Amino acid sequence: MKGGELKDWLEWCGGQFNEIVLGKGGEQELMNMELARYKFEVIDGVRYEIDVREGGK
Structure with missing residues (x-):
């Protein structure tokens, strides 16, 4: 899997x-x-923040 x-x-x-x-x-x-x-995802070694003030992508 690539970064994008x-x-x-x-x-x-x-x-x-x-x-x-x-x-x-x-x-x-x-x-x-x-x-x-149950769709919370955790990927070891990856930090990613989602800004809930913006609409979903």
């Missing part, structure tokens, strides 16, 4: 998070409850 493929796959996995809008009143759901909760 890994990045695309991690972004796809990040689809389980909803977009959080700063300044929006009230609570916002972090998790997209339509997706299975």
